[in-house]
Amino acid sequence: MNKDFDIAILLFDGITPLDAIGPFDVLGKVPGAHVKCVGKKTGLVRTKGLSLGLNVDYTLADVTAPDILLVPGGPGADPSAEDPEIVDWVKSVHQTTTWTTSVCTGALVLAAAGVLNGLEATTHWRAMETLKDFGATPVRKRVVKQGKVVTAAGVSSGIDMALSLAADIAGEEIAKAIQLGIEYDPEPPFDAGDFETAPPERVELVRSTLARP
Amino acid sequence: MNKDFDIAILLFDGITPLDAIGPFDVLGKVPGAHVKCVGKKTGLVRTKGLSLGLNVDYTLADVTAPDILLVPGGPGADPSAEDPEIVDWVKSVHQTTTWTTSVCTGALVLAAAGVLNGLEATTHWRAMETLKDFGATPVRKRVVKQGKVVTAAGVSSGIDMALSLAADIAGEEIAKAIQLGIEYDPEPPFDAGDFETAPPERVELVRSTLARP
Numbered sequence: 246m247n248k249d250f251d252i253a254i255l256l257f258d259g260i261t262p263l264d265a266i267g268p269f270d271v272l273g274k275v276p277g278a279h280v281k282c283v284g285k286k287t288g289l290v291r292t293k294g295l296s297l298g299l300n301v302d303y304t305l306a307d308v309t310a311p312d313i314l315l316v317p318g319g320p321g322a323d324p325s326a327e328d329p330e331i332v333d334w335v336k337s338v339h340q341t342t343t344w345t346t347s348v349c350t351g352a353l354v355l356a357a358a359g360v361l362n363g364l365e366a367t368t369h370w371r372a373m374e375t376l377k378d379f380g381a382t383p384v385r386k387r388v389v390k391q392g393k394v395v396t397a398a399g400v401s402s403g404i405d406m407a408l409s410l411a412a413d414i415a416g417e418e419i420a421k422a423i424q425l426g427i428e429y430d431p432e433p434p435f436d437a438g439d440f441e442t443a444p445p446e447r448v449e450l451v452r453s454t455l456a457r458p
Numbered sequence: 459m460n461k462d463f464d465i466a467i468l469l470f471d472g473i474t475p476l477d478a479i480g481p482f483d484v485l486g487k488v489p490g491a492h493v494k495c496v497g498k499k500t501g502l503v504r505t506k507g508l509s510l511g512l513n514v515d516y517t518l519a520d521v522t523a524p525d526i527l528l529v530p531g532g533p534g535a536d537p538s539a540e541d542p543e544i545v546d547w548v549k550s551v552h553q554t555t556t557w558t559t560s561v562c563t564g565a566l567v568l569a570a571a572g573v574l575n576g577l578e579a580t581t582h583w584r585a586m587e588t589l590k591d592f593g594a595t596p597v598r599k600r601v602v603k604q605g606k607v608v609t610a611a612g613v614s615s616g617i618d619m620a621l622s623l624a625a626d627i628a629g630e631e632i633a634k635a636i637q638l639g640i641e642y643d644p645e646p647p648f649d650a651g652d653f654e655t656a657p658p659e660r661v662e663l664v665r666s667t668l669a670r671p
Contacts, residue, residue: 263483263640269510270476270613280509289513296493297482298513300502369641387645399641400483401617409647418660421650426664427476428582428612430651431644432600434622437634438643447631451639
């Protein structure tokens, strides 16, 4: 990869912003990185509930050959995976990326574009079955690398994925400096982030609200 | 606090977006939460390097009595702490908040508004000394609660702070469901997020780039 490289972050209405911003604040700090926020049209996309707006600076047509593609998830990822304009763009740019990546249900968009065909991949726990329907082999790991295709599990896992990718791109010392810069020395107040050990009623509480547009 | 409550997130040019978005994707999911993105004027604020735009939906004058104030950090926090319009607004809304919070160098803005006078507080490691100059007692902890004032350390610590606050607001079960929803079961690929154990050359590498506007 060149010393200077482009990262295209796909934005859409109904994005879970942490899926994009965790990796943004890691990969965007790798020396030479140029982040481009890409979407169907320029201007704001909104989160579910409309309370946060992120700006699309480049249309899909503007960005044809990013070195890295990052597809975040959220309730808006499900309709994005059924949007031919988005899916065709992902299919096209994937041909020449150095890395094609997703966080959370962003994997559904990659899967719809055929990127995950026959590959192991991960996504948010609520979407593991859907991934299988698309022809991928779901694996319950936080980050799954298959050649140049890297998928991360739910939301916050994008930070772990991006640090690992930063090391692949620029070496461990740079990745560690970025980790120090974002003071990523996590102390979750509860041990409640793992789907495998979550009580069924909690899973149901989360599941019933997550994919609503 | 009411069943319905307002969270004001202060946005400014030079924000580190993860400081705001980590807590956004946690606190914004507490039942009854209404997030308002507030700034000096409506429209986009930009990150350092200009590659990401977040939208300000409300001016400072529009939001006079949020239940929760969240001040994120970043290179733009330093000038914000010297901006009388912002500092006066923070001073004013703090009078009636239920919680006044900061992430990373957002603490400098709280400190400039006198909110941290005589209190223990934390911030990003690069700004601990500055915090002392402002009359606060810097404490090297990930999250520091002093009555209704809650400060978090650098960038990613806002997620831990917000989960703890979600439990205070809505109970542990809700906080745990949110943690499961964002699949926050961190697996940093390196053990490099702690300032105390970082080699001096790495600290210097990070320090030399962090506060540049």
